[in-house]
Amino acid sequence: MKKSLIIPAALGAVALTFAGCATPPPVATGSTPATSSATTSDFKACMVSDLGGFDDKSFNQTSHDGLVKAGTELGIQTAQVQSKAEADYAQNIKSMVDAKCNVIITVGFLLGDATQAAAKQYPDVKFAIVDYAYEKPESNLKGLVFNTxxxxxxxxxxxxxxxxxxxxxxxxxxxxxxxxxxxxxxxxxxxxxxxxxxxxxxxxxxxxxxxxxxxxxxxxxxxxxxxxxxxxxxxxxxxxxxxxxxxxxxxxxxxxxxxxxxxxxxxxxxxxxxxxxxxxxxxxxxxxxxKAMDVAVYQAIKDAKDGKFSNEPFVGTLANAGxxxxxxxxxxxxxxxxxxxxxxxxxxxxxxxxxxxx
The missing domain is CATH 3.40.50.2300 (Response regulator)
Incomplete structure (x- = not known):
């Protein structure tokens, strides 16, 4: 499989603003999802971390901020699961599918293969991945990458x-x-x-x-x-x-x-x-x-909820403040x-x- 971190295109029409780093709510470990409760919608957005976990003060936590914002502002259900080992990735993604998630966000380059495999296996579920893009993504798979x-x-x-x-x-x-x-x-x-x-x-x-x-x-x-x-x-x-x-x-x-x-x-x-x-x-x-990972994650979730999701990768640049x-x-x-x-x-x-x- 040929991989690409940075797609040579800038999505200049995407206007981004930055959100502060929120303290993440309690999250599950292993393969047991944690789910939010105060919602007004049946739509469910979910996230799988890499080994850093949602309190890494880095890309997992910032990506998770986007999920938290989506849950709060869009009134949707959310769930998340932290990975303890690379062997957890596929099973944790499967646990989110089993939890009836409409869109699943995976965080980190190392989840690239597991995310692609899941997108092929579950075509009715939308997937987006932070820090990874594919040359020919599945129609339900979106890369969120950043020209760092x-x-x-x-x-x-x-x-x-x-x-x-x-x-x-x-x-x-x-x-x-x-x-x-x-x-x-x-x-x-x-x-x-x-x-x-x-x-x-x-x-x-x-x-x-x-x-x-x-x-x-x-x-x-x-x-x-x-x-x-x-x-x-x-x-x-x-x-x-x-x-x-x-x-x-x-x-x-x-x-x-x-x-x-x-x-x-x-x-x-x-x-x-x-x-x-x-x-x-x-x-x-x-x-x-x-990297405005929180904004990119929020937008991917919102697009999935609004029926506007596409497999066109998001590329964060200086031009679009990504x-x-x-x-x-x-x-x-x-x-x-x-x-x-x-x-x-x-x-x-x-x-x-x-x-x-x-």
Whole structure:
């Protein structure tokens, strides 16, 4: 099966607004669904997490926010189930089918095969998946993907401008497209800064030529905070003073390293605005690379309820605000007016297609 993370099309007509990260309600684990009760509709929207769970302060939680919003604003029934192991994915999706869900949202690249298999087996159920798209999707299967390379390019440029050591770093939870897209954009943003400023800021943790870099080892890397901390420490020991962890919950390890550095190291966050989802670390977060997964999930559910669901993938871009660079918050005074102006120009050039992220 040929896979594609980013479909080369922008859905510019989709106007998106951002919702804050809500605290998710109690959720089930294993394969037992948890269901909401206060509803006015027979329509039922459901969600299956990957191993990170709905409290990962990252893409699972943000996606779940979209389900919560749909339940509240659309007056529909909702159910959700958390996965504890990759072996749970197919069974958890089946549990949602058995729970009579009209639309099932799966969260994460790793659920791609299980979601496609279920869509083929249950053609009367609508499916959407976060961070995965298919070359030829089933008519009842919609990919929700995000061109994270675009805001990561901005983050790389900003990181290069902030570095005092001349070295910045990035690492991932696993070598999958939904992770490496961030790392590629970050490195290209640093390269843009070097070209424009005549500098030589080094990127540790990602080799753009080889398309390979630093990843957390082990079977559950996205939950391994200690592993994330170890990789972050390795990068800092080599001189990196601004980090971009792309590792779900495990990225907190980089925040811990930054917090312990006494102001010498900053660590960005991904998927959400870290100053919202990881508020206790806000002082060490220069900015974050965000994805409006909650909005995309909400819209997919609403379209399914309204009979407007299609298998055309949603692609979040800077142009439609499906991806974004978060505010600088506590670091605002450290980012020069010139850099802010340059970032505005770069964003406009990316939207216009003048700058392309490979």
């Amino acid at each position: 390379g675009e805001p990561s390019f901005l983050a790389g440029y900003a990181a290069a401008s902030l570095s005092k050591t001349g070295k910045v770093g990035t690492f991932g939870g696993a070598k999958i497209p939904s992770v490496t897209a961030f790392m590629t954009g970050f490195a290209q943003g640093v390269a843009k800064y070097n070209k424009d400023k005549g500098k030589d800021i080094k990127v540790l943790g990602w080799d753009e030529a080889k398309k390979d870099g630093s990843f957390i080892p082990g079977q559950n890397p996205f939950q391994d905070v200690a592993g994330g901390k170890q990789v972050a420490n390795n990068l800092v020991s080599q001189g990196a003073d601004v980090l971009l962890p792309v590792a779900g919950s495990a990225g907190e390890g980089a925040l811990q390293v930054a917090q312990a550095s006494g102001g010498k190291v900053g660590s960005m966050w991904v998927d959400t605005d870290g100053c919202t989802s990881q508020a206790k670390y806000c002082a060490v977060i220069p900015t974050s690379v965000g 991806v974004f660079l978060a505010p600088f918050h506590d670091w605002d005074s450290k980012v020069s007016a010139d850099t802010k102006s340059e970032l505005d120009k770069i964003k406009a050039d990316i939207v216009a297609g003048t700058i392309k992220i490979a």
